[in-house]
Amino acid sequence: MSKIRLGILGGGGDSLIGVLHRVASNMYDRYEIVGGVFNPDYNQNIEFAKQIGVNTNRVYQDFESLIDEEIKKPLEERIEVVSVLTPNFLHFPMAKKLLENGFNVICEKPLTTSYEEAIELETLQKKNNTIFAVTYTYTGYPMVRHMKHMISEGELGEIHKVDIQYYQGWINPVIHDPELRKTVWRLDPKKAGISSCIGDIGTHAFQMAEYLTGKEVKSILSDLNTLYKDNTLDLDGTVLVRFKDNLKGVIRASQIATGEENNLSVAIYGGKGAYKWEQENPNFLYHLKDDEAMRVIKPGNTYVSEVAADGTKLPGGHPEGIFDAMGNIYKGVAKALRKETSFKGEFPTMRDGVRGMLFIEKVVESNQKGNIWLSMESK
Numbered sequence: 527m528s529k530i531r532l533g534i535l536g537g538g539g540d541s542l543i544g545v546l547h548r549v550a551s552n553m554y555d556r557y558e559i560v561g562g563v564f565n566p567d568y569n570q571n572i573e574f575a576k577q578i579g580v581n582t583n584r585v586y587q588d589f590e591s592l593i594d595e596e597i598k599k600p601l602e603e604r605i606e607v608v609s610v611l612t613p614n615f616l617h618f619p620m621a622k623k624l625l626e627n628g629f630n631v632i633c634e635k636p637l638t639t640s641y642e643e644a645i646e647l648e649t650l651q652k653k654n655n656t657i658f659a660v661t662y663t664y665t666g667y668p669m670v671r672h673m674k675h676m677i678s679e680g681e682l683g684e685i686h687k688v689d690i691q692y693y694q695g696w697i698n699p700v701i702h703d704p705e706l707r708k709t710v711w712r713l714d715p716k717k718a719g720i721s722s723c724i725g726d727i728g729t730h731a732f733q734m735a736e737y738l739t740g741k742e743v744k745s746i747l748s749d750l751n752t753l754y755k756d757n758t759l760d761l762d763g764t765v766l767v768r769f770k771d772n773l774k775g776v777i778r779a780s781q782i783a784t785g786e787e788n789n790l791s792v793a794i795y796g797g798k799g800a801y802k803w804e805q806e807n808p809n810f811l812y813h814l815k816d817d818e819a820m821r822v823i824k825p826g827n828t829y830v831s832e833v834a835a836d837g838t839k840l841p842g843g844h845p846e847g848i849f850d851a852m853g854n855i856y857k858g859v860a861k862a863l864r865k866e867t868s869f870k871g872e873f874p875t876m877r878d879g880v881r882g883m884l885f886i887e888k889v890v891e892s893n894q895k896g897n898i899w900l901s902m903e904s905k
């Protein structure tokens with residue numbers, strides 16, 4: 527079967543996330559990167575394409591030209607799916623034009639810079655019936671998939687408490703320097719949107735909460751910290767969340783948690799047991815019970831669920847990490863594009879992206895209005 531023709535917008539040699547997508551797309555030999563716009567500067571764009579071995583005939587000046595030129599090609603040559611890996615404010619115009627022209631899309635989170643834009647994309651996607659993934663990367667880990675599967679099978683009983691923390695400290699040296707903090711796009715509302723910390727990482731924690739429990743958050747109350755008067759976007763936040771019935775939780779995110787690297791930690795507590803998992807040690811899933819010693823579940827063993835086994839390439843004891851997690855998301859999208867059988871939730875969808883945008887907006891609004899409870903009912 528021919529490889530899926532992938533185009534990439536953003537993710538140039540100067541970017542953080544580009545390499546993750548390139549490696550992930552190659553991981554199961556399903557995709558070939560055939561074109562893109564890796565950088566707003568055309569010369570850098572061409573240089574980078576040569577460096578990674580992409581034919582420069584299909585490297586374009588900007589995303590509009592990519593779409594206009596690709597659409598003229600016959601279907602069997604045309605780019606089939608485009609990954610959008612630019613700063614946040616470009617996700618919406620890029621994804622919109624791609625959807626309007628019938629392209630499938632893999633888009634980085636947060637989906638857009640507003641809930642309204644997200645709804646517009648969702649409406650377009652439903653109309654055109656295209657595949658749209660939003661790369662909430664951490665759902666690609668085998669142990670996260672195992673956790674979701676076992677929770678849905680009732681292993682933990684009724685879930686009562688969700689505690690998801692995402693702590694980083696990288697912004698400390700930036701935020702405490704008045705000049706440096708003006709130079710970072712994640713702190714610029716025109717490029718990042720209305721939030722920094724919650725938009726960048728709190729949204730991962732929120733998506734994880736809904737993904738693992740299979741339930742929607744119904745209301746939230748937030749408390750955010752911006753530290754300095756000239757900095758308008760949040761750097762830290764604590765959000766109380768209520769699902770339906772007696773399921774409540776807390777989402778904690780920070781970019782000023784000194785010394786923390788990428789500490790996404792998940793704890794799900796139910797009547798019959800609990801799961802704990804940490805992104806920095808992703809091959810260890812802890813299963814807790816009242817009356818038994820704690821068990822450690824690891825990928826590559828015969829006892830893991832089918833969905834976890836499908837996302838594990840080597841036998842137990844060979845650590846898999848963030849590249850493998852993203853590889854599994856690309857694999858899920860490949861199955862959808864080629865209409866192959868897949869497991870439920872193999873890649874986060876437009877709906878996850880839309881819910882993420884609603885979360886960001888409500889969290890910022892709750893904080894602005896004096897830390898009040900707000901409804902999270904979706905349109």
Ligand SMILES: NC(=O)c1ccc[n+]([C@@H]2O[C@H](COP(=O)([O-])OP(=O)(O)OC[C@H]3O[C@@H](n4cnc5c(N)ncnc54)[C@H](O)[C@@H]3O)[C@@H](O)[C@H]2O)c1
Nearest residue numbers: 536537538541542543563564565566611612614634635663
């Ligand atoms: N899923 C995750 O875990 C994860 C992790 C990090 C970043 N992200 C998301 O990925 C996106 C990019 O983040 P990053 O940290 O890689 O940013 P970055 O600033 O490191 O890189 C952005 C890239 O986009 C390119 N670019 C900018 N404007 C462009 C344009 N008009 N056309 C084409 N390319 C353009 C830049 O040249 C650069 O290569 C953000 O939305 C971010 O939230 C997701």
